[in-house]
Amino acid sequence: MKQNFTVRQGALDGVEAFLSVAQHRSFRRAAAELGVTPSAISQAVRVLEARVGAALFIRTTRSVGLTEAGERFLARAKPAFEELVAAGEVARGLGQRPAGLLRLAVPRAVVPILLEPLIASFSQAYPEVEVEIAASEELIDIAAEGFDAGIRMGQFIAADMVALPLTPPFRLIIVGSPAYFAGRKRPKRTDDLRQHACLRWRRSNGALALWSFNDNGKAIEIAVSGPFIANDFPTMLGAAVEGIGLAQVPEPMAAEGLRAGKLVQVLKPYAPVTPGVFLYYPSRRQIMPKLRAFIDHVKSRPAGRKA
Structure with missing residues (x-):
């Protein structure tokens, strides 16, 4: 009753x-x-x-x-x-005024290449704000978990969130090490991946992510197989560098390895473009000064410049 x-x-x-x-x-x-x-x-x-x-x-x-x-x-x-x-x-x-604890939920991969320099300059500008970064691949409800904002790739952000771009759009690319390709033919088409060891990414919901491709303007997804599964991009990228197999990762993450010759890109014509990485938060009406200051700090960066 x-x-x-x-x-x-x-x-x-x-x-x-x-x-x-x-x-x-x-x-x-x-x-x-x-x-x-x-x-x-x-x-x-x-x-x-x-x-x-x-x-x-x-x-x-x-x-x-x-x-x-x-x-x-x-x-x-x-x-x-x-x-x-x-x-x-x-x-x-x-x-x-901007003060108190600013809690951000972010993927591990974002911390070194995007957040570290941004947080350093923000902390100097706003010394009364403490920044807490919870690095995890889990897609959480930031409001329910007590976070002020989150950072994610655009395709993973709910439609009811306010999203602010942190990076330009970028491609998801397939990479492998020169050692992996020694004695192996490099794939020319997506069907060739059946003969390759592909490193897979397990999402926070437990499902194994499919690999995404752009086939002459048509978005397709392919289930791949291989000897290694990880739950974040940095781990997959490290496994690719060690020659365990091929990995599909965001292009900015692989840029240094490609420049250094530690990685080789394949299937370039099939690389899909993603919206990029965004800062997101629940509502413009509920923004505290600490978050507003962080948003303004992000917006103050020169256009096209990485954090």
Whole structure:
């Protein structure tokens, strides 16, 4: 059977008036402090006493004192109310200037090639903001997990997120090491991958990712097989460099290995273009100053420049 629940209303009504009267031992001085009339203070205290179920003050024509119930209420209510006021001041401060903890959920591959220089310059510009990076391949709900924003490749970002590009679009390319190709024919068509060891990527949902290709303008996906499975691009790329097999990775990640001759690209005409890497967050209306500062910092970079 469904139960009915109600939210208790007015739990703090009259507490500030009570504390002011208790401090000044005067309804008149409490009214002056709070900027209301003495009758308003008296009414607020009466309502509080009715809700508590006990008299909190002893009133005479000459003085105001606390009852035993009032003394006990004061002992517990004063520090609690002061904590509430302090909490409000802290929250107000975070809402008015870039400060506090900025939590970002990012893939491991992004940290060295994109975030490290960006975070360094951001931290210098905004010393009151602490940056926490949770590096994981898992596609999480950033709002539910308490993150301010996330960074992901564009095709993995939900449609209801606000997305800001961090990189231009780039290709997903197939690479292997010269040692791997020693004694092997390089693939010329996607069908040739059946004769090759292909390194696979297991998504956060447990599924093995298909390899994506652009076949004369038509997007196709192919299930590949091979001796090695990883759950992030850096691990797959390292396995490719060691000659274990072929890997499909973002082109910027493989750029250094290609320049150094540690990797060779194959199937170039079939490489698909992805939207790139984006900073994403839930809503423009809910942006705290710390995140707004980070967004502005990202936007301030020269166009086309890597972080």
